Amino acid sequence: MALRDDFPILKRKVNGFPLIYLDNAATTQKPQVVLDAMNNYYTSSNANVHRAVHTLAGEATEGYEACRTKLKDWFNAERAVLTSGTTEAINLVAHSWGRANLIEGDVIVLTEMEHHSDIVPWQMLAEERNIELRYVPVMEDFTLDMDAYAASLDGAKLVCVVHTSNVLGVRNPMEEIIELAHSRGALVLVDAAQGVPHERINFQEFGADFMAFSAHKMCGPTGIGALLIDAEVFETMQPFMGGGDMIETVTITGSTYQTNEHKFEAGTPKIAEAVGWSAALDWMSTLDLEKEHQRLVKIGSWVAEQLRSMGMAVYGRHEKNDSAVVSFNHPSIHSEDLAHLFDSRGFAVRTGHHCAQPLLNRLGITSTVRASFYLYNTMDEAELFIKQLKEITERFG
């Protein structure tokens, strides 16, 4: 049985044509086991977590906490806070660690390759605290200027870097980036939203202080993600969002807070989503992720080569550790038109600035078409994609 048979959505048609889903950098599809797990949870175990003593609450708590345990195992992390996704995870660091540790004149280093999620929270904090933001430039070969990075670290308290670009697919030299930042006394936050779907990262060996990512980009549900935090840094952090579940005691004169991850999980958490994510992690653990990744990189690299030979402008290098994300522009058909034309034949591709406007500004463009491949995509689909583009070019180019 082929891996793609686990994904019921891949059997549907779009505009009368079989769906070819190539928008995986935006979100991935969910295997049946994830759908079943969430359905079973609501069908038989739905309750609120942590406080109640009844059986359903116990099952719900077990399901929710099992997700945390699996994440800690998967990433070899000591602290895993469940958030609504990468964006909330980064905002959590900005509000909790950032507000407690950054003052006027401090420096945060970002890169031009960041997703808006790893820019805007820092801009907001910078405005509030009069903090300096320094951006590491992206060079013509689509990589970060590491000399500029080293130079930017003077006085830096925090470095925020995307692990793998959602536009270029370029995997940054994170190990070098982290080591250099630490040697200069700065903490490191990694936006790993596009990295974790392709690479099983050992968080403690990796050495980052914070790592943010989302479930839905690795076959899990939307609405849930995680922030891994270095154990020592975790102990120094205070909650920023108050409410139920994060407290130890509450009196009318004041409150005390939980000391574990719950201190950052105020309110009823994403229980069904956590159950679904657990199922996704179980499903993914049956795969040889490294082997699958190499297969996908080959597909991405082949597609990029074909596109270049057809006269397309391709953004990215598609090397061994990069993700299978291919961004490009047609010489005569606007990216938005092209995406609509692909959709009319059942292909789901993304178009626009991909929430990375500073990067597109650096590249001198305002949008691209992006085809991104994941576990269930095949070489046959890649060939059909290129064939379709040739037909579109012939008719509309």
Next chain:
Amino acid sequence: MTYPEVLAELIEEFQGVDDKMERLEMVFDMADEVVPYPAERWDDESRVLGCQSEAHVHVELEDGKVLLFAGADAKLVQGLMGILSIAVNGYAPAQVLLLSPDFAEEMGILNTLSPSRSNGFRNMFDKVMKDIRGLQ
């Protein structure tokens, strides 16, 4: 929604075509209906926000009737501007302001017209209507 006759005929024509690519091609052809708004006049005032392409509109009244000038990078947007031009040009502002943006959805071109940042057409329609109201 009742549309002006010429627009109602267009909607019917679009609805008669099953193949979405063919419908898109028909929209692309409607780009010829646009009274061009030259790129050198594009500014923040004329910009349609939320479009993935650069899209600009400018409205004037000629003998009390609406005249829409428009320009965009994407052919689909230009085509939609052409359709909108057919719907508004030569009509009195009061008549134009009764128009609903749903025709693009009814033509089977756009999947949804929810007012979000990703819906450039809806933003364009709203801007044209706002500019017309400003001219009254």
